[in-house]
Amino acid sequence: MKRVLIYIFAIFLSHLPLILSAQILNTSFSDTSQLQEENGNLINENAKNFIKINLAALIFKSYSLEYERILSKRVSLALTLKTMPENSLPFKNLLIKNFGEDEFDRNAIENFRLNSFSQTFQIRYYLSKKGYGRGFYVAPFYVHSNFSVNKLPSQYISSSSERPDEIVNFDNSGKFSSNTGGILVGAQWMIGKHLSFDWTIAGPHYGLGSGSLIGIAERDLTIDEQNNINEMWDDSSISGYIKNVSVNEKGEVLDLDGPWGGLKFMLSLGIRF
Template identity: 30%
Template sequence: MNKKLLLTIIAALTMTFAKAGSKQDSVSAFRGKNMVKLNLTALPLNTYSGIYERAIGKKIAVGIGYRHMPKGKLPMLSRIESLIDDEETNAHLRNLKMGSYSITPEIKFYFGKDVFRGFYIAPFGRYSVYSLDWPYEYEYEENGATKKENILLKGDVKTMTGGLLFGAQWKLSKRIYLDWFIIGPNAGSVDGTITGTGDLSDPDKRQALDDAIQDLADSDIPFVKIEGETSSTGAKIKFSGPWAGLRGGINLGFRF
């Protein structure tokens, strides 16, 4: 799905639920306390995101969200490359394959007629795991010639964040709702390690990989602190430091 088509869909949906919100309900009242939702705008990014929400008060609900992205190239890679002014680092990122999942508990405070209606504020936490496969390429000198070598680095990087989501929800029919995540900034920490095995008994080859990892650590990748080390049998890269994210999107909900 291209960007123009996605924007057209979002605009059409926005007009639909704006009109729905301006009219008096024409459907009978339904008091189901449960709702499941699918994030529509995550689908073009090869990500599947859903939420289960349950009303616990007149205008309060609790929810748990799950997001899964199958392993593939970095989403929005061109945007990431535009933030990093280093062609060598960008070349490494193009080789990176990543999959992830997130669990997001939240509590929502609605300001509409009742629960599941109108503007809301939702404090939330998020635990995410990113699984990386990184064929890391580096160059070394052998007998006066420059050669290229790859080492496959694999592992998990985990983040824990907390934030505040601002959104609004509209009732489209007796059981169908539309939920707009307007903005949900969150911040926390990241920690993880990826490792790879290979023959690094050659001092020149090992030193070349050491230098390549140090160049990566010195690059301007946002937020993350990178540290690496090598041995005669492989390499290890550690990720740590602060982390930040942003929630957003349009969700289609079913109340029951």
């Protein structure tokens, strides 16, 4: 059953490669900003609204739209909505190459499905002299997220006296939600009078998450197997996150509750109006 954790963790590991691209973008867009200053580009400070799409999210099969409202030279408010329709894992082929050594692992990564929806609220403080939605910023933020997972397989090796060492396959699905908060650090440039580029360099966040994972067994479980599964979760490395375990002849239900966190990273192209 510990295979469940490996694939959930793989979802978050797959988000790491985009961070490497930040060094290239830092150089190219800082040069563009300098050229705009030298050419005397005029920015309409009365245009206080931004609508932006997060280009980085598209790589992860997600869609992210942000609205930002300038309140003053230094302060703005922003709301981000992000959705991932039910789909396979991002970078699935890469995961299969690194984790799909046997047929079970390959099929698990191939068939796994995930969808999510999140809302992020932030207050931005612009630090540069330009202000009005330009330059470096820091932003306290809050995120509420919902996740669903489907077709997540796992295996249990029976230790009952009736069917010793028999492999029992489980089909797992579940829903989770989280509430987290953190600090964003980033920078925003104007490209001409109406286009903007917003780079959220890093946004670590931490909080609490909860949910349930339901595992349906391919056959009815014996009483001994049900007791063994209960004991297995009591002794597992994630026992501190398990609020309750219910096991019957049809399968199991895990109620999970505990710390939750992540790292936000965005490369957004927008329109100012």
